Amino acid sequence: MKQLSIKAYAKINLFLNIKGIRDDGYHELEMVMQSINLYDNIKISSRKKGINIETNSNEIPVGKDNLVYKAAQKIMGKTNFPKGVSIFIDKNIPVAAGLAGGSTDAAAVIKGMNEFFNLNLEKDTLHDIARQVGSDVPFCLNPGTAYATGRGDELKYLSPIKTYKVILVKPPVMVSTKKIYEMYDKSNYNIEIPVKKLLETIKNQRPLNIKDGWANVLEPVTKNIVKDVEKIENILKNKGFDFTLMTGSGPTVFSLVDKSRKELIEKTIKNWQREQDFITLAETI
Ligand code: C5P
Numbered sequence: 001m002k003q004l005s006i007k008a009y010a011k012i013n014l015f016l017n018i019k020g021i022r023d024d025g026y027h028e029l030e031m032v033m034q035s036i037n038l039y040d041n042i043k044i045s046s047r048k049k050g051i052n053i054e055t056n057s058n059e060i061p062v063g064k065d066n067l068v069y070k071a072a073q074k075i076m077g078k079t080n081f082p083k084g085v086s087i088f089i090d091k092n093i094p095v096a097a098g099l100a101g102g103s104t105d106a107a108a109v110i111k112g113m114n115e116f117f118n119l120n121l122e123k124d125t126l127h128d129i130a131r132q133v134g135s136d137v138p139f140c141l142n143p144g145t146a147y148a149t150g151r152g153d154e155l156k157y158l159s160p161i162k163t164y165k166v167i168l169v170k171p172p173v174m175v176s177t178k179k180i181y182e183m184y185d186k187s188n189y190n191i192e193i194p195v196k197k198l199l200e201t202i203k204n205q206r207p208l209n210i211k212d213g214w215a216n217v218l219e220p221v222t223k224n225i226v227k228d229v230e231k232i233e234n235i236l237k238n239k240g241f242d243f244t245l246m247t248g249s250g251p252t253v254f255s256l257v258d259k260s261r262k263e264l265i266e267k268t269i270k271n272w273q274r275e276q277d278f279i280t281l282a283e284t285i
Pocket of ligand 1: 027151
């Protein structure tokens with residue numbers, strides 16, 4: 001095999017709750033992470049030495065600041081790696097959007113290098129490397145539906161939810177996750193998320209209804225600095241897409257919609273007036 005091509009899937013958060021601040025400075029989270037079929041393509045091949053990253057995107061770094069670089073470096077450190085690696089990132093997932101774009105690319109490199117170079121690293125080792133690269137990276141190793149706690153790296157996989165269509169809208173701004181968490185700490189919004197009830201809903205494979213309390217506690221924080229988040233949410237809600245939330249630290253807004261409403265979804269996307277937004281349609285996987 002000359003090159004390995006691997007799909008790196010994006011995620012949304014069906015809910016996101018913060019329980020407190022940990023001794024290591026990270027936030028203690030409880031959230032449901034859900035993969036969607038929007039993906040970057042990662043191509044891995046061999047080179048004589050070093051780590052070479054190329055991409056078709058002009059929004060991501062190709063040096064040590066890229067999570068993919070960190071992932072490759074850690075894999076090399078764990079093994080007697082005799083050569084180098086070339087990584088091409090074919091980017092489709094918006095950057096700094098709350099969709100785990102960078103994390104999923106890193107996860108794909110961890111999995112991909114293990115496979116391509118026959119490194120035979122155990123699942124636990126891959127997970128451990130992933131969590132050193134970033135909090136969302138372990139989930140991205142295994143797409144699906146998972147209840148995540150700790151930093152977001154302690155995962156309990158749940159029975160898959162039924163397939164929903166997902167409208168994704170990202171306003172033309174980027175937010176820093178670190179900054180949003182810091183602003184959350186200084187704020188005093190009070191959103192109660194009925195975590196147990198929501199997990200039961202998934203477990204019993206009942207339809208997801210926004211009225212049951214699905215929410216993201218970071219949403220009011222991001223809305224405060226990115227007014228577009230609320231504007232986009234209002235447009236989608238006015239069209240009857242009730243299950244509309246922000247994912248992660250934002251600023252991407254998503255609507256989870258039953259497949260039977262395909263026509264309205266397609267019409268909404270086609271006639272979207274805010275030209276600067278990134279808008280696309282995906283599905284839960
Ligand atoms: O783990 P990762 O590097 O992706 O996290 C990015 C930033 O998000 C961290 O530097 C931290 O500020 C914040 N974060 C947090 N608590 C978490 C996850 C992320 O405070 N559980």
